[in-house]
Amino acid sequence: MSGGKATNTDLKNADASITYDAIIVGCGVIGPCVATGLARKGKKVLIVEREWSMPDRIVGELMQPGGVRALRSLGMVQSINDIEAIPVTGYTVFYNGEKVAIPYPYKADIAPVEKVPKLVRDGNDKVTEDKTIHVKDFEEDERERGVGFVHGKFLQNLRAIVAEEPNVTRLQGNVVEILKNGHNEVVGAKVDIDGRGKVEFKAHITFVCDGIFSKFRKELSTDHVPTVGSSFVGMSLFHAKMPSPNHGHVILGTEHMPILVYQISPEETRILCAYNSPKLPSDVKAWMTKKVQPYIPESLRPSFDEALAQGKFRSMPNSYLPGRQNNVIGMCVIGDALNMRHPLTGGGMTVGLNDVVLLMKKIGDLDFSDREVVLDELLDYHYERKSYxxxxxxxxxxxxxxxxxxxxxxxxxxxxxxxxxxxxxxxxxxxxxxxxxxxxxxxxxxxxxxxxxxxxxxxxxxxxxxxxxxxxxxxxxxxxxxxxxxxxxxxxxxxxx
Ligand SMILES: Cc1cc2nc3c(=O)[nH]c(=O)nc-3n(C[C@H](O)[C@H](O)[C@H](O)COP(=O)(O)OP(=O)(O)OC[C@H]3O[C@@H](n4cnc5c(N)ncnc54)[C@H](O)[C@@H]3O)c2cc1C
Known part of the structure; x- marks a missing residue:
């Protein structure tokens, strides 16, 4: 895929004299999916991202089958190809030394994948063959599959897909303001562009997809603020011998907090260790040594011990934010900006991607200049998304x-x-x-x-x-x-x- 082909100049030239159908703020996991879907529905889209180069994060590395199915519905499932992604066939739960395998559900037991009209074409709802993803396994397995990957590589694939859409203009810049008219309706976004300064862009609707630390979710309501009760401390394990290959591992016990382990490439395995407070321990290494290391399954110990000795810890807050109705004319908040849950179950991307599928079905074929009609559908959308x-x-x-x-x-x-x-x-x-x-x-x-x-x-x-x-x-x-x-x-x- 051709993710970063555009030059820096291409990424700064967006035309500010026209009214776009949609402006998308943020090109993380959800932004490129919204932009691609709308572009394939014939909308003229501007997507603004402050940093197009590959991010290095410890989030969004295991996608549940529900997320893979949503990517199929959007015709974007090939974003998991060519990044040495690791197929996931289920979970293994460890508890005080015992374990139980939990395979993913049978395809026959759940509804078939829906193909969103105009988005799915030329087989883009099926994976292709690569070094680690085999078409036969993925498409013909009687059970659903998830996938583990390096988050940044997955993101660059999504960005490459959006870059292929002729109806999309990409812009590198920091969105500094959501623009409103005198009736408190959103009319676009102000973007700080290197070399151009602060430029105003207009659109019939602005999608806020600025993620976990969203600055603009408060445009829905000032009390739309996440709570943080715990954190994850992460490390990269290299050449780890997985107790149950192609499984997510959840390590539980009466003496320690939950530990998650999953492979994200042939060489790298992510470990995330829960800490029951938003504030990390003052000595992370000492805490890891005392409260995590003794409970690590034996086959993982050599790679774990090596990572612990190197001490490259990274942490993330675990936030909770219930969704909220999009009731502002001209704006739709989606993804982590709208709704967050505990990352223990790896459900964030799945919720966000299913939101995009539903959104495409509800508003994808509307004329966005009819803003009242779009708002009506967005009000409904809030209730329909509750089921998943x-x-x-x-x-x-x-x-x-x-x-x-x-x-x-x-x-x-x-x-x-x-x-x-x-x-x-x-x-x-x-x-x-x-x-x-x-x-x-x-x-x-x-x-x-x-x-x-x-x-x-x-x-x-x-x-x-x-x-x-x-x-x-x-x-x-x-x-x-x-x-x-x-x-x-x-x-x-x-x-x-
Ligand atoms: C510790 C942890 C582990 C997780 N693990 C998983 C997992 O295994 N599986 C899973 O499904 N989910 C997981 N999640 C959740 C998942 O990462 C999110 O649900 C997902 O990334 C949300 O996508 P998004 O597009 O809403 O936000 P993001 O992916 O964060 O994208 C936001 C984008 O907006 C850009 N941006 C922000 N502000 C601006 C601005 N002002 N101007 C321009 N651009 C801007 C950012 O640069 C970024 O590219 C995890 C979360 C945490 C905290």
């Missing part, structure tokens, strides 16, 4: 509470959850369908979550035995109350908000 985003968001928060268990009840729920997975059958099939972003059914998620909670209570009764029955009975109420506390408020916020 609420499942992924609530699951991420609830699982993090269980997996980072910092109370007696949560530890019982954590153990119950692991034992529930060990039962196999529907006890694996349904949870992994939610996790992989292919089961948009929030009320079924609620049923399954409480089934896990009741199972945890049952396991606790078993472990207490006859003599401990009275204690287990009292604990049962407390455990169920705790389960409701970590689940229900989030479900309520997601469904009602």
């Amino acid at each position: 985003d609420s499942v992924i968001n609530v699951l991420s928060i609830a699982l993090y509470s269980l997996f980072a268990a910092d109370s007696k009840d949560l530890k019982v729920l954590q153990k119950g959850c692991f034992k529930y997975f060990k039962r196999g059958g529907d006890c694996v099939k349904l949870p992994v369908s939610f996790l992989s972003g292919v089961m948009p059914r929030p009320f079924l998620l609620t049923r399954v979550f409480f089934a896990v909670a009741f199972y945890a209570v049952y396991v606790n009764f078993q472990e207490r035995g006859m003599a401990g029955f009275p204690v287990a009975l009292i604990e049962a109420f407390s455990i169920l109350f705790t389960a409701a506390r970590v689940f229900t408020p989030y479900l309520y916020t997601e469904m009602i908000g």
